[in-house]
Amino acid sequence: xxxxxGLSAGQVFDALGAEYERAFADSVTHHASLNRLLEHLAPxxxxxxxxxxxxxxxxxxxxxxxxxxxxxxVSPVMVELAVRQVPGASFECADIRExxxxxxxxxxxxxYFSLLQMSRDxxxxxxxxxxxxxxxxxxLVVATVPLDVEDVSVVFMGQKVRATSFGADEFTELVxxxxxxxxxxxxxxxxxxxxxxxxxxxxxxxxxxx
Numbered sequence: 001x002x003x004x005x006g007l008s009a010g011q012v013f014d015a016l017g018a019e020y021e022r023a024f025a026d027s028v029t030h031h032a033s034l035n036r037l038l039e040h041l042a043p044x045x046x047x048x049x050x051x052x053x054x055x056x057x058x059x060x061x062x063x064x065x066x067x068x069x070x071x072x073x074v075s076p077v078m079v080e081l082a083v084r085q086v087p088g089a090s091f092e093c094a095d096i097r098e099x100x101x102x103x104x105x106x107x108x109x110x111x112y113f114s115l116l117q118m119s120r121d122x123x124x125x126x127x128x129x130x131x132x133x134x135x136x137x138x139x140l141v142v143a144t145v146p147l148d149v150e151d152v153s154v155v156f157m158g159q160k161v162r163a164t165s166f167g168a169d170e171f172t173e174l175v176x177x178x179x180x181x182x183x184x185x186x187x188x189x190x191x192x193x194x195x196x197x198x199x200x201x202x203x204x205x206x207x208x209x210x
Contacts, residue, residue, distance in 0.1 A: 009117040012159045013053065013075035021054040021081075023157065023192040030112065030143070033204045034061045036184070037108060037141050044068060045107035048133065050096050050126075051114025055082030055089060058110050063088040070106075072096050096129075097122065103132045108139040113202075115144055116163050119151070123164070127178035134209040140180055146171055146187070146203040157194055168203050180207035 013020060024030070034057065041047075045067045049059050052071025059069045059082065069089040073079050079093040092099065096114075109130045115123045130140060146168035154163045166174060172182055184206040189199040 007159055007161055008074075009161075010074040010076070012117075012156065012161050013073070014077040015159055016157055017077050018054060018081060019157065019194065020078075021056055023194040023197070024190075025057050026193065027190050027202075029186060029188045029190065029202060029204060031057060031061070033141055033143065033186070033206070034058060034110075036206060037110070037139060038062075038065050040139060041065075041067065041108060046070075046105065048072070048101075048106045048109045048130075049089075050109060050111045050130070052082055052091060053078050055086035055091070058112060059086045059089045059091075062110075072099060097126055101133055104135050106133050106138060107135055108141070109134060111140070111142040113143055113145065115142075116165055117161060118164065120164055120166070123166075124174055124178060127175060127180070131179035131209050136209060138209045140175075140207040140209070141204070142175060142207070143202060143204045144171055146201055157192075171203060172205060175205055175207060179210050181210045182207050 047062050047067050047069045049071040052059055052073045059071045062069045071082055071091040072094055074095050076093050079091050082091045145165055147165050148167040150164050151162050182205055186204045188202050190202050191197050191199045
């Protein structure tokens, strides 16, 4: 592989493993976002966690609240950790863009920082797929790093990756065009807990399927 291409998402998160959880799991805004979602869910809701990582905090929080969670991640190492740490949820190692799931299968979808190694077209197409996977009026919670960058080389926790994102307004518009009504948004800065980390902007959106 050409060194300039960086690692795939699966390779990056295989390498990071539990270090990623330790760096990001204490985000106050992430937990507040989950708590806000819980306030709007009916008992025993079906929830899809895209890019589930180690299962914590997202799948763990939702399972502890009594919901039925399917976590999907491209990293076998992350999925293995999630299965061990959150036995009350189900997990699959797969690319969510290719995983066959039925329309209207979920009451809510969580996508916390799982789009950043996808092209802009793939991000839009995936958001459209997620809209179809939701029941009418279903919930989407999505978080990203709102920077206007496309296929740039970055070093993330020591791993060289290619990253693509949108500015905050452009990303919010993208989500709306994919079939969602944006009900709430919150911007913050978060400094992950790892050596040489710097504060990064984060954008959280809570939406309903239009």
